[in-house]
Amino acid sequence: MNENHPSDGTVDVDAAVVDTADDIAEMRIRGAATIADAAAEALAIQAERSDADSPAAFQRQLRTAAKTLYETRPTAVSLPNALRYVLRGMEGETVADLRETTTARAEEFRTDLEQAQVTLGEIGANRLRDGDVVMTHCHSTDALSCIEAALEDGKEIEAIVKETRPRKQGHITARQLREWGVPVTLVVDNAARRYLDEADHVLVGADSIAADGSVINKIGTSGLAVNARERGVPVMVAAQTIKLHPDTMTGQTVEIEMRAEEEVLPPEERADIVADAPNDDGLSVENPAFDVTPPRHVDAIVTERGQFPPESIVTLMRELFGETTGEPWEV
Ligand SMILES: O=C(COP(=O)(O)O)[C@H](O)[C@H](O)COP(=O)(O)O
Structure with a gap:
């Protein structure tokens, strides 16, 4: 469901985007490439289902969706790289054009991602x-x-x-x-x-x-x-x-990313260590x-x-990401 509330400035995103963001945050979707793929797919769904009545509203929804996905996990750069790539393809004067270019761009991203993994595998x-x-x-x-x-x-x-x-x-x-x-x-x-x-x-x-x-x-x-x-x-x-x-x-x-204590020390195991002082704040877990x-x-x-000695990777980075970056939704 899409909803736009221009009056209070908030923009709701499609439920599928929220679900994908939850799945990434909770690691039901995990691993950098898989996260990037899921984020591109979620943007495509947002574009397909958008009920925006103006190009500006459509763009707002897509940017809000990108921000929602971005704020899940901070370390894998494949996530902002994917969001930025898809949003850079969002072009057109009408909602229909914007929808088409965005979904096509997401599709292209996902196909390229899959192909890149195959090619990388052959080189490796x-x-x-x-x-x-x-x-x-x-x-x-x-x-x-x-x-x-x-x-x-x-x-x-x-x-x-x-x-x-x-x-x-x-x-x-x-x-x-x-x-x-x-x-x-x-x-x-x-x-x-x-x-x-x-x-x-x-x-x-x-x-x-x-x-x-x-x-x-x-x-x-x-x-x-x-x-x-x-x-x-x-x-x-x-x-x-x-x-x-x-x-x-x-x-x-x-x-x-710093994750929750419970992944390392479930509450019942914590209780084993500090049984006499359940609220003991002298035990912390990193x-x-x-x-x-x-x-x-x-x-x-x-x-x-191709394969690179790590010290030379910056050359490839400059070639591929020469321009400035900025936040993914500020393309
Ligand atoms: O560190 C992890 C996953 O961490 P998490 O389980 O915390 O997401 C993987 O080595 C990279 O993401 C690369 O994965 P891929 O090659 O599939 O992109």
């Missing part, structure tokens, strides 16, 4: 040899695309899958790999260093890549990369160019969802445009 697969063992962290569709392409090339790949506390996205990775017939060894995060001796590659995805080549990904990636460097295991980051964070070219830092891996611990960033 070239780094994997027959018989290699890959250690993964979290669940990344870009990283899995490299393994899928290697399997399609007829290579045998094995995986050591880190569980990835607290949300255990490693289980999603393990499920996908088993569907493809890949032998999987699941380990707790703390066992990663021990099992690096058996790995030929560390393969992870990214939520954002900064201009200096730093990789922002699931918490635990940086420790894994440091250990991998110490053990001589190359670290490969699979990240479509939608993960490049243009604002970092002007020195902005990437916000690291739950950062992501961390930053410096470029010196990354061997290659694999994108659909």
Whole structure:
């Protein structure tokens, strides 16, 4: 349902947009590429269902929808990049034209996203040899695309899958790999260093890549990369160019999402620790969802445009995001 209340200046967005925003915030939709795809789809639905009676009202609704989606999770830049891309295609003098250009642009974004992942996978697969063992962290569709392409090339790949506390996205990775017939060894995060001796590659995805080549990904990636460097295991980051964070070219830092205590310490477990003082505020829990891996611990960033040493990624970033950025709804 769309409603416009010009009198008090508020603009309601379609229920589907609110649902998608909730799903992203609650991580029923998660992972940077999947979030970007869902956000573009939600904008298309908003455009299709809009009841706006003027071009200005239509544009207001779309911008409000973009803001609603943007305010869900702060770290994956694929989300604002997707919103900005779709809104930049919103052109026309009539509501019908605006609707058509916006939905077409969203469709184009989603098709390109899918194709970029396939292309990236083919490029990344070239780094994997027959018989290699890959250690993964979290669940990344870009990283899995490299393994899928290697399997399609007829290579045998094995995986050591880190569980990835607290949300255990490693289980999603393990499920996908088993569907493809890949032998999987699941380990707790703390066992990663021990099992690096058996790995030929560390393969992870990214939520954002900064201009200096730093990789922002699931918490635990940086420790894994440091250990991998110490053990001589190359670290490969699979990240479509939608993960490049243009604002970092002007020195902005990437916000690291802090999530709820309950993900780490459910109330009943908290009660076990502070049973005698349920309101004890001397026990606090920190739950950062992501961390930053410096470029010196990354061997290659694999994108659909080729693979890059992290220090050179800024060249690609300038080429793709040369113009100023601004908030996604201020295009
Ligand atoms: O860190 C995560 C997901 O974190 P969360 O589970 O908190 O969203 C993934 O490694 C990247 O988003 C890349 O995923 P993809 O390659 O699918 O974009």
